[in-house]
Amino acid sequence: MEKIHLSVRNMVEFVLRQGSIDAGYASGIRAAQGRRLHQKLQRYRKKEALLQGYSYTSEFSLKHSFRYKELDFELEGRADGLIIKNDGQTCIEEIKSTTRPLAQIQPDPSHWHWAQNRCYGYIYCVLNQKDNIGLMLTYISEEENDWVSFQEDCTRDELEEFFYSVIEKYYAFAKMDLERISIRNETVGRLGFPYEDYRKKQRELAVSIYKTIYGSRKIFVQAPTGTGKTISALFPAVKSLAAGLTDKIFYLTAKTITRQAAEEALGRMEKLGTVMRSLTLTAKEKICLSPGSPCTPEGCPYANGHFDRVNEAILDIIPNETGIGRNIITAYAEKHKVCPHEFSLDVSMFCDCIICDYNYAYDPKAQLKRFFAGDCRERLVMLHDEAHNLTERSREMFSVIISRDDLYKGRRAIKARKGKLYKALSKGLKYFEGLDEKLEANHKAITVKELPEELINILWEASAGCDEWLTLNTGHAGYEEVLSLYFLILDYLRTSEIYDERFITLIQGKGKDISLKLLCLDPSGLLAQTQEKARSSIFFSATLMPLDYFKESLGGGADDYALLLSSPYERSNLCLLVENSISTLYKSRAASYEPISDCVHAMAASKTGNYLVFFSSYEYMEGVWNIFVQKFPDITTKVQEKNMNEEEREKFLEQFQSGRQGTLLGFAVLGGLFSEGIDLVGDRLIGVAVVGVGLPLITTEREALAAYFQESQGLDTGYEADRRGFEYAYVYPGINKVLQAAGRVIRTENDRGVVLLIDSRYNSTRYKSLFPPEWEGYEPVRGSRMIEERLNKFWGK
Numbered sequence: 190m191e192k193i194h195l196s197v198r199n200m201v202e203f204v205l206r207q208g209s210i211d212a213g214y215a216s217g218i219r220a221a222q223g224r225r226l227h228q229k230l231q232r233y234r235k236k237e238a239l240l241q242g243y244s245y246t247s248e249f250s251l252k253h254s255f256r257y258k259e260l261d262f263e264l265e266g267r268a269d270g271l272i273i274k275n276d277g278q279t280c281i282e283e284i285k286s287t288t289r290p291l292a293q294i295q296p297d298p299s300h301w302h303w304a305q306n307r308c309y310g311y312i313y314c315v316l317n318q319k320d321n322i323g324l325m326l327t328y329i330s331e332e333e334n335d336w337v338s339f340q341e342d343c344t345r346d347e348l349e350e351f352f353y354s355v356i357e358k359y360y361a362f363a364k365m366d367l368e369r370i371s372i373r374n375e376t377v378g379r380l381g382f383p384y385e386d387y388r389k390k391q392r393e394l395a396v397s398i399y400k401t402i403y404g405s406r407k408i409f410v411q412a413p414t415g416t417g418k419t420i421s422a423l424f425p426a427v428k429s430l431a432a433g434l435t436d437k438i439f440y441l442t443a444k445t446i447t448r449q450a451a452e453e454a455l456g457r458m459e460k461l462g463t464v465m466r467s468l469t470l471t472a473k474e475k476i477c478l479s480p481g482s483p484c485t486p487e488g489c490p491y492a493n494g495h496f497d498r499v500n501e502a503i504l505d506i507i508p509n510e511t512g513i514g515r516n517i518i519t520a521y522a523e524k525h526k527v528c529p530h531e532f533s534l535d536v537s538m539f540c541d542c543i544i545c546d547y548n549y550a551y552d553p554k555a556q557l558k559r560f561f562a563g564d565c566r567e568r569l570v571m572l573h574d575e576a577h578n579l580t581e582r583s584r585e586m587f588s589v590i591i592s593r594d595d596l597y598k599g600r601r602a603i604k605a606r607k608g609k610l611y612k613a614l615s616k617g618l619k620y621f622e623g624l625d626e627k628l629e630a631n632h633k634a635i636t637v638k639e640l641p642e643e644l645i646n647i648l649w650e651a652s653a654g655c656d657e658w659l660t661l662n663t664g665h666a667g668y669e670e671v672l673s674l675y676f677l678i679l680d681y682l683r684t685s686e687i688y689d690e691r692f693i694t695l696i697q698g699k700g701k702d703i704s705l706k707l708l709c710l711d712p713s714g715l716l717a718q719t720q721e722k723a724r725s726s727i728f729f730s731a732t733l734m735p736l737d738y739f740k741e742s743l744g745g746g747a748d749d750y751a752l753l754l755s756s757p758y759e760r761s762n763l764c765l766l767v768e769n770s771i772s773t774l775y776k777s778r779a780a781s782y783e784p785i786s787d788c789v790h791a792m793a794a795s796k797t798g799n800y801l802v803f804f805s806s807y808e809y810m811e812g813v814w815n816i817f818v819q820k821f822p823d824i825t826t827k828v829q830e831k832n833m834n835e836e837e838r839e840k841f842l843e844q845f846q847s848g849r850q851g852t853l854l855g856f857a858v859l860g861g862l863f864s865e866g867i868d869l870v871g872d873r874l875i876g877v878a879v880v881g882v883g884l885p886l887i888t889t890e891r892e893a894l895a896a897y898f899q900e901s902q903g904l905d906t907g908y909e910a911d912r913r914g915f916e917y918a919y920v921y922p923g924i925n926k927v928l929q930a931a932g933r934v935i936r937t938e939n940d941r942g943v944v945l946l947i948d949s950r951y952n953s954t955r956y957k958s959l960f961p962p963e964w965e966g967y968e969p970v971r972g973s974r975m976i977e978e979r980l981n982k983f984w985g986k
Contacts, residue, residue: 191370192254193363197266197312199559201304204358206496209486210528226286226329227269230336234270234282244273249281253312257356260363268309272325280323280340281309287328294328296339302326303341304355311348320345332653362500365507366539373465373541377431382424383457389757391417394729397752399425402434402570402725408750409576409740411733413963414932415757418729419450420457422572423542426727427458427465430541435570435724437560438542441550442574443582444866451544451574456512464511468537470545471515473530478522491528499527499535507539534559547579551719552586553683561722569723573743575866576728577925580742583716587709589684591648591677593621594702599674602667603658610654610671617647621703624696633698634889640688641705645681652678681707687715693893708890710897717744732928734959738921756935756963763935764943764983765967766976769952773881778809784972785947786817789878791973792945793824793854795980798875799845800852803859803930805881807831813880814856829857838862847872859883864930870937878945879930882956883923894918916955924959943980 231247238245249271254263270282283306287294297303303326310322321344329336387395394412401408402425412418422440429435440451448469455467474480479489486493502525510517513536522529537543538559548555550571556562560569573579600614620643627635655675662668684707691711697704709715720726726744733739736751771784793800804810814828827844830837841863844853857863859879885891899914927946934942950956960967970976 191367192261192263193367194263194265195359197251197264197308198305200264200359201301201308201355203362204355204500205299205301205304208494208496210489210492210495210531211485226331227284230284230327230329231270234272238272243275244271246271246273251309251312251316253315257353257360260360260367262356262363264308264312266305266309266312268306268313270325271313272323278323279313279317279319280325281306281313282325282327282338283309284327284329287330289328289330291328291330291333291335291337294337296326304351307343307348307351308355310343311345311352314345314348322348332656361504362539365504369466369507369539373463374431374433376462376464377427380428380431380458380461380463383420383454383461388415388417390754391421391757394418394421394752394754395425397750398422398727399428401727401750402426402429405724406750407720407726407745408728408752409733409736409743409745410727410729410752410754411736411961412729412731412752412754413756413758413961414731414936415938416731416754418731419447419574420454422574422727422729423451423454424458426570426572427455427463427542429570430465434568436568437540437570439550439560439569439571439723440542440544440574441547441571442544443547443578444575446866446868447574448544451542452512452514455542459511465542466507466511466513466540467542467544468513468533468540469515470533470537470543470549471518471530472546476515476519476529476533478519478529484528489528491522491526495527495531498525499532501525502527502532503535503539506536513540547573547582548586551579551583551716554586554680556719561719571720571723571726573726573728575730576743577730577732577739577929578865579716579728580712580739581922583712584709587684587687587712587715588707589677589681590704590706591681592702592704593618595674595677596621596651599671602670602674603662603665604667608654608658610651610658613647613650613654617644617651620644620647624703625698628696628698628703635696636889636893637694637696638690639694640685640692640707641694644705645685648678648682652682691715691897693897695889695893697889708893710894711742711901713742713744715744720744731932732925732961734924734928734961735921738917742917753962758935758938758940758963760963760966762938762941763963764980765931765964766943766945766970766979767951767967768945768947768970768972768976769949770971771947772949773805773809773947778812782812782816783820785813785880786820787973788945788947788976789813789817789854790821790824791976792876792878792943792980793852794821795943795977795986796875796984797852799849799855799869799873800876800878801855801857801863801874801930801933802878803857803864803880805859805883806886807858809880810856810858817854817856825851825853827853827855829855829861829863833862842867842869845869845873859930860926864926864933867933868936869933871940874933874942876943876945877931877934878947879927880947882920882948882950883926884919885922891918920955920959924956928961943983945976 234245247270249268251268252263252265268281269284272280272282283302285302306324306326310324313319314322321342323340323342325338325340327336327338394410394416397408398421426435426438442448452469478491482488484492502521506521518529518533522532549557550561596614596617600611603610605611655671655678658671659675688707691709691714693708693710695706695708728743736753740749740751768788771781773781789802804813814826818826827841829841895914895918898917931944934944968979970979
């Protein structure tokens with residue numbers, strides 16, 4: 190059997206946790222702040238040791254390999270401090286940050302903080318043939334600028350007894366996990382490609398991904414619809430598990446439908462004999478068994494005593510399930526009376542493949558710290574499906590906004606006109622008042638490169654005030670409002686600590702409110718930091734053009750691999766027409782309504798069937814639709830409405846049925862619900878028109894983005910100076926939406942259909958150079974009559 194690799198901290202936290210979940214107020218001390226406090230005390234210890242002539246080592250590494258029963262373990266960790274006095278007396282110090290008053294802290298011998306230090310002490314004694322050692326647990330408070338320490342002296346025999354009592358508690362999980370891995374490796378090792386044969390280009394893709402994993406590299410792949418991207422990515426990643434290259438696969442995506450595709454691919458491998466565990470993570474609010482109740486011991490029976498029962502639930506689910514989705518998680522959660530969301534996160538530690546949203550890997554607020562934070566050492570493979578979505582998504586993940594209204598609501602909630610929190614929030618409101626005049630002179634929007642240090646200092650005061658107020662006011666009528674503000678403040682402060690030249694501060698006014706947004710313009714470096722935790726990162730999409738842009742924006746480098754595959758389908762199945770005589774510029778839009786309506790009608794009238802036409806905005810869509818229904822009442826239309834929920838979305842798509850009587854033309858918005866992630870195969874969709882080039886709206890944020898990339902190119906004047914900024918901020922995101930919408934038509938090798946692009950800008954080299962290889966041979970057309978002629982020929986009329 191393989192050796193079990195564990196960190197001391199993760200092991201003791203896992204086996205010694207107890208009690209209930211309480212997702213209400215908890216200490217707001219965060220990782221970055223905690224590190225600062227650690228380093229502050231470590232510097233003091235070093236100075237003290239130097240003055241008194243003894244040895245002090247910070248971040249002292251420990252590693253211990255041993256056999257327990259029939260299992261081989263390797264434990265490692267880093268002690269915060271190692272003190273060796275001149276007489277040989279040795280002490281290991283563990284430092285913990287706290288916001289609690291130091292006078293209230295009492296030593297708790299059963300707490301896992303002590304357990305962690307005792308394990309370090311035992312390992313040190315074994316490695317250095319020591320018979321006894323001192324252990325010190327120190328709590329440090331930034332608020333009080335002080336610390337308190339507790340010390341105990343232990344013999345090696347005492348520590349050995351304690352150490353193996355902890356190992357015994359973990360033994361059942363270790364044995365279960367090794368057996369799981371052994372069976373997985375054996376069955377995956379026998380697995381061949383789960384289809385009779387590879388599609389065109391599919392083998393090339395699968396081999397390239399395996400080589401990327403083997404070489405611990407990154408690869409960026411544009412693979413058109415029909416390539417079989419999901420199985421081509423998962424199959425080599427699964428094989429890398431059995432080869433010992435990988436411990437765990439993360440299949441990351443932004444769309445539910447692509448998660449389903451991953452589940453189906455793994456299910457197909459299971460039918461062929463593989464035995465491995467996969468887990469699909471579901472958002473907390475969607476999996477909750479007690480919706481509407483607070484996540485507290487008093488408010489939820491699944492939170493109450495959760496940690497006392499959850500380990501038994503893990504020992505139950507892992508041996509008995511393989512493809513673990515929402516329904517299975519909730520069934521076991523109900524059986525063992527545990528929180529399904531927290532339970533699923535624990536289950537992830539014993540699974541081979543985790544299917545989840547990008548947030549779980551990258552978003553600081555949702556990131557799975559057990560895999561992506563600190564010294565995590567698992568060999569991960571990160572598969573990014575629909576990777577074109579990650580650029581925009583990650584900008585929002587690393588950005589944060591706070592408003593005057595947020596502070597006002599928080600101050601109103603506490604009611605009492607006194608105290609630390611009230612004072613800090615009043616300071617914050619006064620700061621916002623000072624921005625009014627600046628905004629009036631700048632049309633309600635200002636961008637500055639500097640961090641708003643004055644506001645940051647005020648928010649540090651407010652965070653300490655929230656700590657104090659929430660501790661003393663459980664059950665207060667304004668508790669939830671203050672708690673929400675507290676989390677927002679902590680998020681703002683966390684973002685301020687990573688703020689650098691890749692960020693700007695955006696000050697905006699809306700009505701009477703003012704907001705300050707720390708806006709991440711370039712998330713590539715932050716994405717790369719997470720990717721460094723993985724052995725390999727794979728990015729794939731049907732629309733990853735231009736590849737160099739996506740490599741740069743998604744954390745890649747010049748030396749990373751890139752692969753551009755052509756379509757596996759016959760080019761003759763697609764009729765691509767480009768109507769390049771109609772301007773869709775804002776100033777020309779009113780004049781474009783009728784000619785666009787005529788062109789779309791020519792497409793929809795060419796053959797009875799289902800069609801979609803996409804516009805850059807609801808307003809544009811409604812303008813053309815109003816004329817269309819007046820001129821062509823014989824064609825049934827369906828219009829996308831604003832803020833459609835999941836049920837309304839499904840009802841919209843249900844109209845697009847194969848064999849439907851008469852033609853159906855759907856009007857929709859580019860980049861919205863229906864231009865990505867839908868799969869209308871065969872006659873369910875035979876044509877798509879795209880009006881415009883998909884440019885995002887001109888906003889202060891977009892203009893700041895363009896300016897950032899222009900400056901990073903180092904160009905000052907002329908067209909070339911604007912080119913990179915404009916393309917990164919507008920052209921590339923826009924053409925990606927166009928490519929996604931056009932990709933709805935040809936979904937299988939038997940599909941035939943038409944794509945009609947309408948915009949005079951498609952005449953330019955800038956846009957034609959971004960057409961994918963499978964669009965070679967497109968036909969330029971002018972007017973509805975020429976469209977009708979070309980389509981009659983295509984449909985064989």
